[in-house]
Amino acid sequence: MRQAIELSRSVLYVTSPNPRVGCVIVRDGHVLASGATQRAGGPHAEVVALRQAAQAGIDVSGATLYVTLEPCSHHGRTPPCADAIIEAGIGRVVVALKDPNPLVGGQGMARLRQAGIETESGVCAEEALDINPGFMSRMTSGMPWVWLKTAISLDGRVALPNGQSQWITSQLARDDSHHWRARSCMVLTGIGTLLGDDPSLTARAVPTERQPVRAVVDTRFRIPETARLLDGGPVIVFTASDDPAKAERLARRNVRVIRISELNGRVDLAEMMRWIGQNAFNEVHVESGGRLAGALQQAGLLDELLVYVAPILLGSGLPLAALPQLEALSQACRYEFIEHAQVGTDMRLRLRSAERWQVLRQAVLAS
């Protein structure tokens, strides 16, 4: 199963909006074939592995198939994997996670058992969940899995008081963060960052064939039509304002303008995230200044933080997240460190909301 999980990790940038899945077919401790899910519309992991075996003339009848997610039983863009497994004569299927997709919902496993195949599930479940939090979150709650990427000085500033933020961290750290852009389905920023830095927000520093959709929270629809973001790739503007002529011009440049209700003078971020989940975006990589970061935090919409810390002190400057003043430390927004690594001269820290992870874990493992 660990090998199947490694395989699923190898397609981290590839499968959106489908989950990343790995599959290994084993007999007597020897791997007969293996595979990982391909781009959406392409074959799932099980079919890749079964085809590999077939092409090599390897008999898999009676063998054990390990797969990180329950085989599908429905006709989507591809035929059901459960049928392919039955047809190949596999003797036993071990899965990490049952598929919380309401279209599958244990039916894949049931179909296998009906065909006389021995099944087992829950093996390395947590590791498998860790690779597909967005897909799993979307299937169980309708919401995407959202992380904030930020770069700060040791004393927590994202910019000088004059707004200068290029660059707090090193090129190596900035390149490193493209891994998270590349694995996400959507890179989201705020209009403040767009107006200030004019970023392109593409995943350039890592090799990827798929680019995430880029999006901007732009309550007053202020996006300049000269913005670097508008390079022809798909862009979404979330706005509470109406300007049909501008929207029409942008539409010709591959930009969707999505109207969201206004709440407290800003796009309703929870409504926006629901839209994002409903529209099959699993993972959202937020790269913004302190204002949007603070608003997402206050709306309870941040699941993880990806923080690059530079070994510098700035004294005063702009905050990581603009939040209302607290009166007691017990009111602090609390996360858990889940990773720490040095990246060139900087540190990469990853944190996760223990509460939100617990909710996801229970929803998925109970399914």
Place this chain on the structure above:
Amino acid sequence: MRQAIELSRSVLYVTSPNPRVGCVIVRDGHVLASGATQRAGGPHAEVVALRQAAQAGIDVSGATLYVTLEPCSHHGRTPPCADAIIEAGIGRVVVALKDPNPLVGGQGMARLRQAGIETESGVCAEEALDINPGFMSRMTSGMPWVWLKTAISLDGRVALPNGQSQWITSQLARDDSHHWRARSCMVLTGIGTLLGDDPSLTARAVPTERQPVRAVVDTRFRIPETARLLDGGPVIVFTASDDPAKAERLARRNVRVIRISELNGRVDLAEMMRWIGQNAFNEVHVESGGRLAGALQQAGLLDELLVYVAPILLGSGLPLAALPQLEALSQACRYEFIEHAQVGTDMRLRLRSAERWQVLRQAVLAS
């Protein structure tokens, strides 16, 4: 030599103001005896190892002696180690660092060579330096090695706007920091922290027989005579004010009041650090709020930062170091990460000034 370095690490809390030194006597790849420097006034590492061998009736004549610092050749509180080595008939001496102490200055090595002993130096020099930065700094520049210990939220706050700082980090992290108190010669705080938190600043959470001297920067001599710090153990008050009656009362309670010139409305911190170095304090552990931290930073007196980061966001609050506003990122105070580790729910980050380390390294390795 690595074993000798490990031994020197085992007396990290013990030897002040002497350096931590480890010694291993080897013949044909077998360790005959080993030792580490004891409390000031007690035997040095070489003598501990030689005595161990003698007591066990082991012949060390012709053997190789590895020691992390050049054997002394002068009569201090103990007789010269070089003489003991010669007397024991050691054949070869390998040292990590030559002693930059002007009273030794290569004379230990010269004496050994004159006695026909083969010598070598510079083996694992950087590792050895890393264990005695304070002693080495004091011997080469007269200044102690100074680190700032601080506890911050992920967004760099040491306290809420209302001053609440107990506690940002967990008990485990606070206990962990006592290791650095215990290895230091002096724990230094500012009058702001003393008045606000009334800390005792002892090394309680680690087993140590020696307590560092505690000291406070108290420009206006405001220390309350009821302060928890004044528990009978040695305390130093650095002040620019004069109150002979108060000083006299404190003196009876084991408190030395040291007059330092005033500079920009505060004790001249550079003059204070020179005094600290001249008075045989190797390592200074600063545990203070942002005002003293910022002033030390601006005076160029911080060699290292020991930062505990809690996985929380506070939004607004008091800064790690109060510094003048910068206009460009290139003006930032720059360090290097030298360690990162998770401690319970918090992170421990250690940073060092690359420039100051370079200066120390060159002064020591060139000597």
